[in-house]
Amino acid sequence: MAIQHEIVLSLAGDLDLKVLVRRYMSTCMRCLSARSVHLHLYLDGIDDVFAAEAKDFQDGRYFAIPRNMPVHPENIDDIRQLLQRWRQQDFRELEPTRIESGDSHYHLFPMSHGAVLILERHKIPLRDSVVQAISPIVEYLQSYCEVALKHGRIVSEVEKRTRAEQRLQHIAYHDDLTGMPNRLYLVEKINEALLAAKQGDWKGALIYIDLDNFRDINDSLGHAVGDQLLQLVGERLANNLTEGEVIARLGGDEFALLVPHLDAHKLSLMAIVESLRDKLKQPFQTPERPLYIAASFGLTVFPGDEEDAVSILRQGDIAMSQVKASGRNDLKFYEPAMDADARARFRLDADMRNALGSDQFQLHLQPQVDQNAQVLGAEVLIRWQHPELGFVSPLDFISIAEKTGFIVPMGQWILHEACRHIALLQQHPETRHWRIAVNISAKQFHQPKFVEMVDSILAQSGVPGSALELELTESTLLDNVEQVIEKMAALRERDIHISIDDFGTGYSSLTYLKRLPVNKLKIDQSFARGVHLSADDSVIVEAIIAMAGRFGLDVIAEGVEDIEDLEHLVELGCDEFQGYYFYRPQPLDQLLESLQLGSS
Ligand code: C2E
Numbered sequence: 181m182a183i184q185h186e187i188v189l190s191l192a193g194d195l196d197l198k199v200l201v202r203r204y205m206s207t208c209m210r211c212l213s214a215r216s217v218h219l220h221l222y223l224d225g226i227d228d229v230f231a232a233e234a235k236d237f238q239d240g241r242y243f244a245i246p247r248n249m250p251v252h253p254e255n256i257d258d259i260r261q262l263l264q265r266w267r268q269q270d271f272r273e274l275e276p277t278r279i280e281s282g283d284s285h286y287h288l289f290p291m292s293h294g295a296v297l298i299l300e301r302h303k304i305p306l307r308d309s310v311v312q313a314i315s316p317i318v319e320y321l322q323s324y325c326e327v328a329l330k331h332g333r334i335v336s337e338v339e340k341r342t343r344a345e346q347r348l349q350h351i352a353y354h355d356d357l358t359g360m361p362n363r364l365y366l367v368e369k370i371n372e373a374l375l376a377a378k379q380g381d382w383k384g385a386l387i388y389i390d391l392d393n394f395r396d397i398n399d400s401l402g403h404a405v406g407d408q409l410l411q412l413v414g415e416r417l418a419n420n421l422t423e424g425e426v427i428a429r430l431g432g433d434e435f436a437l438l439v440p441h442l443d444a445h446k447l448s449l450m451a452i453v454e455s456l457r458d459k460l461k462q463p464f465q466t467p468e469r470p471l472y473i474a475a476s477f478g479l480t481v482f483p484g485d486e487e488d489a490v491s492i493l494r495q496g497d498i499a500m501s502q503v504k505a506s507g508r509n510d511l512k513f514y515e516p517a518m519d520a521d522a523r524a525r526f527r528l529d530a531d532m533r534n535a536l537g538s539d540q541f542q543l544h545l546q547p548q549v550d551q552n553a554q555v556l557g558a559e560v561l562i563r564w565q566h567p568e569l570g571f572v573s574p575l576d577f578i579s580i581a582e583k584t585g586f587i588v589p590m591g592q593w594i595l596h597e598a599c600r601h602i603a604l605l606q607q608h609p610e611t612r613h614w615r616i617a618v619n620i621s622a623k624q625f626h627q628p629k630f631v632e633m634v635d636s637i638l639a640q641s642g643v644p645g646s647a648l649e650l651e652l653t654e655s656t657l658l659d660n661v662e663q664v665i666e667k668m669a670a671l672r673e674r675d676i677h678i679s680i681d682d683f684g685t686g687y688s689s690l691t692y693l694k695r696l697p698v699n700k701l702k703i704d705q706s707f708a709r710g711v712h713l714s715a716d717d718s719v720i721v722e723a724i725i726a727m728a729g730r731f732g733l734d735v736i737a738e739g740v741e742d743i744e745d746l747e748h749l750v751e752l753g754c755d756e757f758q759g760y761y762f763y764r765p766q767p768l769d770q771l772l773e774s775l776q777l778g779s780s
């Protein structure tokens with residue numbers, strides 16, 4: 181096919197320019213012994229038209245249209261200067277030029293309309309034979325550029341490229357699901373707003389938004405509904421924004437609104453939050469049913485002490501988390517004191533992860549006794565001896581581990597360690613019958629493979645299920661009830677006992693209780709402690725005991741600290757006890773010693 185003909189075809193769209201060039205190059209290669217020659221086509225303002233798409237010219241023996249240019253000519257001053265000079269002249273007057281720069285040799289051919297063809301050789305100078313061999317391509321491209329640029333063909337390539345870049349930009353700055361700006365975008369906008377606020381001496385604000393009951397919706401109605409809800413929420417939050425405001429989805433069910441300029445004449449910040457709450461108040465229509473949601477808001481105003489967007493976001497997050505911790509559906513302003521708190525939590529989180537394999541964690545046992553003070557078993561309670569902070573209470577670190585999910589590996593370790601203790605106890609005739617209770621966090625229990633995990637730990641430690649009791653809280657049981665029942669039944673099949681911890685503080689739903697295969701209720705400490713002085717608590721304890729009796733459940737009172745409470749609890753019909761009055765939680769060795777059993 182004659183070159184001329186091919187150009188016509190190419191312009192008509194039948195043959196791709198690149199296919200054509202490739203074919204020519206391989207033809208030219210046959211006359212050459214050159215190892216590799218790179219070919220770039222430069223247009224004004226954009227990079228190599230070929231580079232992004234040429235794939236299969238990597239073979240070193242061929243002319244290559246490289247995917248990644250080994251040397252970027254735009255970075256080489258000599259070439260840049262020449263290009264600048266050329267662009268000021270009439271291209272018809274330009275002559276091909278050689279340039280040597282660093283290790284590379286370049287041959288530049290002026291095309292038209294500012295396009296330049298650059299032949300690039302690394303290390304080895306371009307021989308005249310190479311330049312001659314490539315001349316048909318050069319000529320071809322010269323005429324191609326002339327015609328194509330006139331007809332906008334190459335321009336459209338440029339456009340395609342620009343569009344692709346814009347698209348990439350969009351993907352980088354937007355959230356997949358909702359199409360809203362994402363965290364990256366927001367961070368840039370906050371930084372801009374921060375700078376402007378400092379220079380203009382005004383205030384801006386960030387409102388951190390976290391939906392309150394989203395997880396429940398996701399769990400109960402499925403992810404598709406959850407996704408749809410997030411889209412609807414995003415749409416609503418983005419409605420009627422004032423110019424300059426940015427609403428972004430940060431991930432999950434977290435959003436944030438940037439108010440770059442809090443103008444005294446405009447709505448106050450509180451009014452903005454109110455309008456956000458109003459937007460969320462109306463039910464969201466999904467195919468299933470209308471959904472009602474609420475949210476927690478963390479507010480922070482800048483500029484303050486913070487240096488950048490990331491710390492502003494963190495402040496919003498911290499304030500929002502405080503709302504969550506104190507009952508949701510509210511708003512809080514960030515205060516530096518919250519920071520210290522968050523820092524401490526952050527530190528504990530990091531240290532915890534490193535400590536799990538070491539001996540900083542230990543289990544203590546607190547015996548559970550009957551009315552005659554005979555030990556029936558014990559609850560294991562984790563203790564953390566931090567190398568610098570000293571003793572850290574589980575009340576401080578379990579909640580962090582639950583939030584971050586670290587409770588899952590940690591809980592597994594605890595169960596493992598508890599079973600090791602059981603194995604030791606089973607070596608003593610006096611303690612062989614003890615049942616050991618282990619606290620199980622909701623997140624751990626809801627792991628899909630929870631039962632399998634328990635199985636494998638029992639098998640590894642050679643301990644019978646009947647020696648194990650799992651303490652669950654009421655809130656664990658309310659989530660996904662069908663699955664909970666299934667899991668509990670599976671555990672019961674293995675003779676594992678199940679007790680409900682802190683009973684009386686949660687929902688105490690009778691209907692659930694009736695359906696759940698539970699063995700025991702643990703009356704919360706708050707009722708047991710001082711029960712002999714409180715008529716209210718007595719009534720509650722009595723009711724719990726009566727109800728347990730009807731469902732055939734055992735009852736244990738925990739937090740028994742003195743004889744008066746104990747006697748009163750006995751009167752009310754309670755027959756198992758746990759508390760400082762009998763034993764404090766302590767390491768196994770110590771406990772066996774105090775029971776005069778000696779350690780094995
Ligand atoms: P909990 O499960 O309700 O554990 C009972 C808590 O009451 C223990 O505190 C225990 O030391 C304390 N206690 C026992 N008797 C008395 C008493 O007579 N008076 C008073 N004032 N307190 C008494 P601890 O060990 O600090 O644990 C606190 C909470 O941390 C536990 O509450 C439990 O929710 C959690 N926790 C502790 N160990 C573990 C564990 O291994 N796994 C999980 N998931 N949570 C744990």
Ligand code: CA
Pocket residue numbers: 559619651681
């Ligand atoms: Ca417990």
Ligand code: CA
Pocket residue numbers: 681682702704705738
């Ligand atoms: Ca408890």
